Amino acid sequence: MDIAKNLEKLRSDLPEGVKLIAVSKTKPNDAILEAYQTGHRMFGENKAQELIRKQPELPADIEWHFIGHLQSNKAKYIAPFVSMVHSIDSFKILKIVNKEARKNDRVIPCLLQFHIAEEESKYGLTEADAREILESEAYKNMQNISVAGVMGMATFTDDSEKVRKEFKKLKSIFNELKKNYFAEQPEFKEISMGMSDDYPLAVEEGGTIVRVGSKIFGARNYG
Numbered sequence: 317m318d319i320a321k322n323l324e325k326l327r328s329d330l331p332e333g334v335k336l337i338a339v340s341k342t343k344p345n346d347a348i349l350e351a352y353q354t355g356h357r358m359f360g361e362n363k364a365q366e367l368i369r370k371q372p373e374l375p376a377d378i379e380w381h382f383i384g385h386l387q388s389n390k391a392k393y394i395a396p397f398v399s400m401v402h403s404i405d406s407f408k409i410l411k412i413v414n415k416e417a418r419k420n421d422r423v424i425p426c427l428l429q430f431h432i433a434e435e436e437s438k439y440g441l442t443e444a445d446a447r448e449i450l451e452s453e454a455y456k457n458m459q460n461i462s463v464a465g466v467m468g469m470a471t472f473t474d475d476s477e478k479v480r481k482e483f484k485k486l487k488s489i490f491n492e493l494k495k496n497y498f499a500e501q502p503e504f505k506e507i508s509m510g511m512s513d514d515y516p517l518a519v520e521e522g523g524t525i526v527r528v529g530s531k532i533f534g535a536r537n538y539g
């Protein structure tokens with residue numbers, strides 16, 4: 317795996333303004349440093365325990381993006397340093413991230429994760445859940461999170477029309493929320509969608525952040 321070359325190829329594929337998160341889950345620090353040395357700074361992890369272990373061992377100017385289901389008892393460990401939580405999949409976890417961010421005197425940018433795929437197992441909010449959150453008093457009083465957009469994962473399938481439809485769905489959810497709740501808030505601007513196999517489609521459909529792992533670091537050693 318030539319990590320530097322993979323990154324260069326990806327960067328040249330992505331339109332300007334689309335952010336690339338290098339998803340380093342399961343990968344060792346030396347692989348992360350190889351990417352870092354090309355100038356890359358945005359990395360993504362999906363398990364709090366793994367992130368907490370890696371973060372102090374790696375350069376402090378890495379921007380860590382948390383992209384997996386966050387357990388409520390783990391939020392306090394990542395709150396001091398995490399750059400963005402992509403995976404707000406319940407009101408409960410948003411409240412906890414806000415509380416832990418406050419203890420650290422920070423504002424943590426968060427994305428609302430929507431369930432757009434067919435698979436049962438994927439986490440995420442429904443549109444009704446999002447409305448309930450955004451219209452609540454509790455949300456309006458949150459000072460230590462900033463809702464910066466939406467995130468979603470498409471169905472794992474070769475059927476690109478299906479994947480495209482799911483990305484279109486996420487984009488339309490984004491537009492709807494923007495219009496109804498964030499019209500005056502420029503920080504609500506991100507659509508985090510697209511992985512190694514489907515990022516070109518995600519970008520065509522309006523994705524602003526892609527999360528790419530195996531196309532940079534090689535296949536992972538688990539299913």
Ligand SMILES: *Cc1c(COP(=O)(O)O)cnc(C)c1O
Pocket residue numbers: 339341362383384469510511512513527528529530531
């Ligand atoms: C693992 C993971 C990715 C990256 O997956 P690849 O197919 O290796 O690019 C992106 N997003 C999330 C939420 C992930 O867990």
